[in-house]
Amino acid sequence: MADLIQLAIFVAIGYFVGTRIEKKHYRSIKEREKNLSCCPVVTGDDFLEDKPIRTTRLVSGSAVISSDYFKMIVGGLLNFIGGEMSVFESLLDRARREAVLRMKLEAPGADIILNLRLETSTIAGKNSCEALAYGTAVYYQK
Amino acid sequence: MILVMTNIESVPGKKIVEHFGLVCGSTVRAKNAFKDFGAGLKNLVGGELKAYTELMNESRKQALERLKCQAENLGANAIVNVRFSTSNIANGAAEIYVYGTAVRVE
Numbered sequence: 684m685a686d687l688i689q690l691a692i693f694v695a696i697g698y699f700v701g702t703r704i705e706k707k708h709y710r711s712i713k714e715r716e717k718n719l720s721c722c723p724v725v726t727g728d729d730f731l732e733d734k735p736i737r738t739t740r741l742v743s744g745s746a747v748i749s750s751d752y753f754k755m756i757v758g759g760l761l762n763f764i765g766g767e768m769s770v771f772e773s774l775l776d777r778a779r780r781e782a783v784l785r786m787k788l789e790a791p792g793a794d795i796i797l798n799l800r801l802e803t804s805t806i807a808g809k810n811s812c813e814a815l816a817y818g819t820a821v822y823y824q825k
Numbered sequence: 826m827i828l829v830m831t832n833i834e835s836v837p838g839k840k841i842v843e844h845f846g847l848v849c850g851s852t853v854r855a856k857n858a859f860k861d862f863g864a865g866l867k868n869l870v871g872g873e874l875k876a877y878t879e880l881m882n883e884s885r886k887q888a889l890e891r892l893k894c895q896a897e898n899l900g901a902n903a904i905v906n907v908r909f910s911t912s913n914i915a916n917g918a919a920e921i922y923v924y925g926t927a928v929r930v931e
Contacts, residue, residue, distance in 0.1 A: 693869060701871040708872065728833035736838035741830035741889075741907055745881040749864070751871030781873075798833045804911035806877045806919050807864050813881060813919075817909055819831040 693752045701751025705773065708748075712780050719787045724796040724818065731795070735824040742796065743817035744785025748778040750810045758810070771812075778803070778814035790820035797821060828893050829903040829930070836903050836930050845899045845927035850891030854884045855918040864917075880919050885909070888923040901927035 754770040761768050799818040806813050829836055860876040896904050907925035914920050
């Protein structure tokens with residue numbers, strides 16, 4: 684019984700605090716994406732304009748985002764039933780977008796970021812997601 | 826001499842004059858047990874695990890440092906087609922492998 688109460692408390696804390704953290708994170712991601720939208724990021728390497736180039740640099744950014752206890756439990760149940768696991772989709776989305784934003788921050792004033800690549804792995808066990816974004820920042824001669 | 830790194834096939838605006846072949850760097854790093862414990866607690870409410878983000882950044886920097894060192898020893902002044910690769914060997918540890926082609930540009 685005590686175990687059940689403990690589980691219920693953990694799930695409740697995970698749900699309320701986790702949802703708030705996620706909403707706050709999404710708000711901040713959207714705001715920063717708007718601020719940084721001036722620098723285009725492409726996944727190819729043939730988007731260069733015919734201008735003299737000042738410098739080229741490898742830039743990268745990473746983020747580790749973890750799921751809350753509520754999502755962990757719901758994820759476990761959904762895994763049993765099968766189908767779409769929507770609780771973990773937002774986790775990956777947040778990690779990747781955060782990584783891309785941090786990569787952009789590493790290249791202030793860049794004209795374009797070429798050949799964006801995204802890489803993911805797990806550090807902290809099953810319920811967290813770690814994303815790494817990297818690309819080539821190009822600065823044209825002014 | 827500044828080593829230029831790109832993850833595309835060339836260095837834009839410059840011509841490649843010599844190839845030196847594959848160069849690579851890898852590292853496996855972990856945080857101390859207290860930080861692992863803290864991250865475990867953070868798992869309850871979710872959100873960013875700052876200790877592990879830091880760990881990722883440190884590992885990335887170290888791997889790149891090793892890559893650069895190898896390229897410089899070969900006499901290269903640029904590395905093209907740089908790729909990162911990650912894997913999980915142990916819980917709480919980050920393994921990063923970075924590889925590319927060392928070249929000399931004009």
